[in-house]
Amino acid sequence: MNEDGTLDVGHLEMAEVLRRLYNASGPVGMGRVHFTPGDLTLEQAQKLIDERMAKLPDLFAKVPGIDQENYIRRHALHFDYLQGRVMKINLAERRDLSVRLYDRDNGAGAAARALGIETKEAG
Numbered sequence: 001m002n003e004d005g006t007l008d009v010g011h012l013e014m015a016e017v018l019r020r021l022y023n024a025s026g027p028v029g030m031g032r033v034h035f036t037p038g039d040l041t042l043e044q045a046q047k048l049i050d051e052r053m054a055k056l057p058d059l060f061a062k063v064p065g066i067d068q069e070n071y072i073r074r075h076a077l078h079f080d081y082l083q084g085r086v087m088k089i090n091l092a093e094r095r096d097l098s099v100r101l102y103d104r105d106n107g108a109g110a111a112a113r114a115l116g117i118e119t120k121e122a123g
Helices: 014-024 042-054 056-062 068-076 100-106 110-115
Strands: 078-082 085-090
Touching (some): 056 068, 068 078
Antiparallel strands (some): 078 085
């Protein structure tokens, strides 16, 4: 992990990043109420991403003047909790995926291990 709590995930497809982090995460707090056991497949991860992106044209039509590029970068692919699992990631961050909150809730170095990324601490 970089000193700023980020990982470079540009070499991985977005759906693969979501799948790996989801499968390595667990429920925290009220997430236990919505927890869905079992792993997420690559196809399911891609479907979740596609569904979020498909909603954007309607949103942009309803909110005139919205900075679309900024909205997509900051919000469209942000996953806070997913089926009860704590995620706290924004997949729009391809070169600098912030994993500090993911690691806070899933354990130090959890994101790097899930993604198969060697870090300075690990290597």
